[in-house]
Amino acid sequence: MTFMKKSDRIPFGVFVGGISLKRSDRGWSPRSRFMEGRYGADALGRFLSYLALLVMVLAFLLRKALGGTAGNLLCSLSLGILIWFYCRVLSKNLTKRQLENQRFLKLVQPFYDWVELRRDCYAQRKDYAFFKCTGCGRTVRVPKGKGRIRITCRHCGYSFEKKT
Secondary structure: OOOOOHHHOOOOOOEEOOEEOOEEOOEEOHHHOOOOOOOOOOHHHHHHHHHHHHHHHHHHHOHHHHOHHHHHHHHHHHHHHHHHHHHHHOOOOHHHHHHHHHHHHHHHHHHHHHHHHHHHHHHOOOOEEEEEOOOOOOEEEEEOOOOEEEEEOOOOOOEEEEEO
């Protein structure tokens, strides 16, 4: 068995599957430009990969409880989700993938906003009280410890009384 000297090692990897990972002075070698012009991962892609992982773990955990056929269906579903993920990542149709991602983000944005509001309310719970405006439904923040106060919504102008 022969060992390489430290001076013989390539600093950034060698060959992986025939693709050179060494960076030349003019940029990446032509063999490693596989992803050039392809879409890559985005928010929808990350969601699909996490969903596939979740379904796969559920399939393995519930295989005995659900039976062989249901477990195989869940495994097939996770495989289908992974195939969809990789087709999106390797796609060269950038505009179509961007539109899909924008539609996905528009669909999940209310959930992200709700989670962010809950996180902010939790972080400020010692100093502020949070109430829903009965006029427009928005969340109103008022200082704690002021007793019974009249709150005026900045958005719609509706006034209501609450105890802080």
